[in-house]
Amino acid sequence: NAGVTQTPKFRVLKTGQSMTLLCAQDMNHEYMYWYRQDPGMGLRLIHYSVGEGTTAKGEVPDGYNVSRLKKQNFLLGLESAAPSQTSVYFCASSGSGRQGEQYFGPGTRLTVT
Amino acid sequence: DAKTTQPNSMESNEEEPVHLPCNHSTISGTDYIHWYRQLPSQGPEYVIHGLTSNVNNRMASLAIAEDRKSSTLILHRATLRDAAVYYCILKQSTSGTYKYIFGTGTRLKVLA
DSSP, rough: OEEEEEEEEEEOOTTTTTTEEEESSSOOOOOEEEEEEOOOEEEEEEEEETTTTOOEEEESSSSSSEEESSEEEEEEESSSOOOOGGGEEEEEEEEEESSSSSEEEEOOOEOOO | EEEBBBBSEEEEEESOOOEEEETTTTOOOEEHHHHHHOOTTOOOEEEEEEEOEEEEEEEEEEOOTTTEEEEEEEEEOOOOOEEEEEEEEEEEEEEEEEEEOOOOOOEEEEEO
């Protein structure tokens, strides 16, 4: 059981470039989430998904797009990266029950220059 | 959205109990209270959760005020490995979907 995995672990982009972060979970969870964490801050929800084929906006969705084509995968895209998107990105998944806890991936450290 | 308020930092001596407080005065009746912790350079990990009653598990205890406007995470014997940022989070239910609202957390320092 790998849990939640994220690729890549690190990435440096130039302003205006695009990239996709991949999150995969092997726990058959319905819910998946993308967060960003800026230095010294808590996590802020970017987008989330309550099931295959569905996505919804979180607190800070601007500049990001997501897709959930398969239940086990949740992709986060940056179409035109900006320095303000320099952050650590965490993916998480959880079951659909009211009580279920979230399981987090190890994070992707993204720097936009 | 409801929010949580925690002290920025706390210190504890090793092998002593630690009480980490959290205020969530705007909590809704169906919001679960979750606690996670984040070790350096890692993703958050689940610690404990509850709705109205106090809860115990192998990692910690959660004491919830009767009016649910505050809660306290209790580590019974702090170890050096417990040094982390502890987040008190509300799991909110809206139209059958769930969101987790993170605060800024409490950085716990454990002194040897």
